[in-house]
Amino acid sequence: MSLRRHLLEAATLVLAAILCALVANALASRERKLALVGSYPNALVVPEKAEAIAPAAPASNGGAPASAESPFEGKHPGPSEKSAPKATVPPQGSEARAFSSSPADLLKRFPPHNKPYVEISGDDVAWLVARRVLVLDARRTKDYEEGHIALARSFPVWESDIDARVTALVGEGRDGAIPVVLYCSGGDCEDSHMLAQKLFGAGFNNLLVYRDGWPDWVKRGGSSVTGPES
Amino acid sequence: MTPKEALASPWLTVRVQIALGLFFVAAALPKLVDPPSFAHMVYNYRLVPGAFVNLMALVMPWLELLAGLALILGIWTRASTGLVGALLLVFIAAISLNLARGNAIDCGCFDVAQANKTIDERLADMRLDILRDLGMLLMVAQILWVKGREGHKIVPSTL
Numbered sequence: 001m002s003l004r005r006h007l008l009e010a011a012t013l014v015l016a017a018i019l020c021a022l023v024a025n026a027l028a029s030r031e032r033k034l035a036l037v038g039s040y041p042n043a044l045v046v047p048e049k050a051e052a053i054a055p056a057a058p059a060s061n062g063g064a065p066a067s068a069e070s071p072f073e074g075k076h077p078g079p080s081e082k083s084a085p086k087a088t089v090p091p092q093g094s095e096a097r098a099f100s101s102s103p104a105d106l107l108k109r110f111p112p113h114n115k116p117y118v119e120i121s122g123d124d125v126a127w128l129v130a131r132r133v134l135v136l137d138a139r140r141t142k143d144y145e146e147g148h149i150a151l152a153r154s155f156p157v158w159e160s161d162i163d164a165r166v167t168a169l170v171g172e173g174r175d176g177a178i179p180v181v182l183y184c185s186g187g188d189c190e191d192s193h194m195l196a197q198k199l200f201g202a203g204f205n206n207l208l209v210y211r212d213g214w215p216d217w218v219k220r221g222g223s224s225v226t227g228p229e230s
Numbered sequence: 231m232t233p234k235e236a237l238a239s240p241w242l243t244v245r246v247q248i249a250l251g252l253f254f255v256a257a258a259l260p261k262l263v264d265p266p267s268f269a270h271m272v273y274n275y276r277l278v279p280g281a282f283v284n285l286m287a288l289v290m291p292w293l294e295l296l297a298g299l300a301l302i303l304g305i306w307t308r309a310s311t312g313l314v315g316a317l318l319l320v321f322i323a324a325i326s327l328n329l330a331r332g333n334a335i336d337c338g339c340f341d342v343a344q345a346n347k348t349i350d351e352r353l354a355d356m357r358l359d360i361l362r363d364l365g366m367l368l369m370v371a372q373i374l375w376v377k378g379r380e381g382h383k384i385v386p387s388t389l
Contacts, residue, residue, distance in 0.1 A: 006306075006308045006309045006312065007309075009306040009308075009309035009310075010306075010309040010310075010312055010313050012306075012309075013293065013296050013297060013300065013306065013309060013310060013313060014293060014313070016292075016296055017289050017290075017292035017293040017295075017296050018289050018292075020292040020295075020296070021288040021289045021291075021292045022288070024262070024288075024292070025265065025288050028265070031266070032263075032264065032265055032266065033265075033266075034265050034266055034269055034284040034287060034288055035284055036284060036285060036288075037281050037284065037285070038269070038273075038280050038281055038282065038283040038284040038285070039280060039281075040273055040280035040283055041280060042280075043273055043276065043278060043279060043280035043283055044276055044277070044278075044279060044280075045276065046276045046331055046333050047333065140266065140267070156266075158266040158267070158269060158270050159266055160266075185344070187346065189344075
């Protein structure tokens with residue numbers, strides 16, 4: 001009898017917690033709200049090697065694309081294949097100056113790869129940003145507002161409206177073959193990879209993840225902006 | 231007073247109850263303030279199917295808060311202690327499993343901000359987290375033992 005009463009009390013606490021959670025989430029602001037049903041395809045997949053997603057050391061080859069399956073390696077000359085060590089790359093403050101570049105130039109260096117994403121270095125990102133490709137920031141809104149790559153758009157993958165943002169982006173009718181750069185906080189941050197998975201499923205097939213992310217961009221002195229998305 | 235009597239004293243039990251309740255309330259608050267960050271933490275454990283990550287991240291902090299408050303206020307003490315014990319067992323199992331498979335994660339127990347730690351630092355923290363949770367499990371055991379032994383309700387008013 002006593003056990004039944006205690007179980008009933010415990011069940012009441014659990015039900016109260018569920019009710020409070022649902023009400024709190026319904027009343028939460030956009031940045032704090034969660035979709036009730038998550039969509040994380042790799043939620044049960046343990047990263048194969050933890051070291052593989054640890055903060056990346058300067059690349060010995062001067063910052064060539066990280067992925068061994070990168071289609072760019074050894075094919076397309078450019079900043080990512082400079083022989084100078086990555087640490088000696090000068091600040092990329094000039095990338096705010098837009099270079100004239102046709103889609104053909106972009107596709108020549110970064111052809112569509114039909115994979116969810118390919119990781120690229122900061123040199124590649126600087127090259128792409130200078131040519132005003134679409135850049136998406138997958139970090140939380142508050143992090144975006146504290147500073148982001150100039151012209152980057154906010155796509156916080158952990159906030160409830162991410163699917164709506166992806167749908168809106170698809171609705172813009174962009175060519176899915178044109179490179180899109182995605183970044184988050186570097187190191188073991190997977191937010192940009194998760195965003196790439198979503199966009200790949202939505203028809204984008206030239207998604208380039210900035211492997212070292214925002215901290216690397218700051219270290220390089222890349223052009224950045226603070227404040228909310230305009 | 232024998233050690234057994236001291237361990238079973240209402241004076242000690244009420245304090246253990248309140249301390250445990252405070253731990254859980256303190257653990258719940260950062261998660262309630264920033265559910266997406268906590269969902270990220272839950273995801274990092276790689277133990278919860280993707281569809282349930284958000285739901286767990288929303289409900290668990292409220293469960294911690296309500297159980298913690300019940301312990302502090304002395305309401306439904308055995309039920310709330312049982313829930314806290316069950317949560318602790320889940321936490322210990324989840325951290326141990328990730329430790330065993332070398333998945334270095336931030337615990338997300340009392341803070342949901344991503345800590346910029348090395349893999350070794352994270353693994354060391356995970357071991358400490360397990361020890362801390364085992365300590366709290368001892369507190370749970372003390373409360374349940376006294377409740378079962380004496381069969382009477384202890385509230386903070388007996389302080």
